[in-house]
Amino acid sequence: MISISSDVIRGYNDTMILYLLLEKPSYGYEISKQIKSLSEEKYVIKETTLYSAFTRMEKNGYVESFSDEDMSNGKKRTYYRITEAGRAYYQEKCAEWNLTKEVVEKFIEGN
């Protein structure tokens, strides 16, 4: 059974997360489920990968965290909001992806 290798996806987890944050702020568990459903169950991000991506991206200024003030559901959550730098980074990654795809496909069977 073919599955997505971590070596390929490496560096693109951030991009996927940022994509989901483009529309509205979100938090770990929700992002995780969205990645799973958007990828049609083909990719499930590991919890540790996800949370370390948040930490890294906050340190890099691509996202900002804030706490769930309201707490109507009783569970504490840390939400993340994409920053302007995050949006710019996302755009760069999209361009990089297109270039990478172009190159890699020259080495894939049937071009």
Next chain:
Amino acid sequence: MISISSDVIRGYNDTMILYLLLEKPSYGYEISKQIKSLSEEKYVIKETTLYSAFTRMEKNGYVESFSDEDMSNGKKRTYYRITEAGRAYYQEKCAEWNLTKEVVEKFIEGN
């Protein structure tokens, strides 16, 4: 200037090298130049990356090395030949790439 990040290409260097070995055995320097030209100068593999890929792939049984017996050009070279396991691995990586591409593109702008 957008360039290919090592995080993206990680794990696909092997695939590119194997692709070039499909037709005929080759050696480091030649592979390096072929990757550069086939990618239209868009990707230049680092020497250390290339040679460590050879070592790793030989250990994994994807390639076999042999020495240049003839030596008409006076330079010692280590040639690599793809094995059956290497061909199978290449096929798997192609399938994996197609899956990965499908998934990643759901998270790239303009779908």
Next chain:
DNA sequence: CTATCGTACTACGCCTGTCGTAGTATTAAT
């Protein structure tokens, strides 16, 4: 009323491919 499941994380440390730096040796060109 007790146990399990789903939610929502944090901590720690290993693994592996990539890459920077450096060095060696031969041949060809200037």
Next chain:
DNA sequence: ATTAATACTACGACAGGCGTAGTACGATAG
């Protein structure tokens, strides 16, 4: 005589992904 191109090897750092484990709360089931 020196530089450039060829053809590597050695060593160690780095970073992202991931395995394992643990915490804590609420809801649901038996």
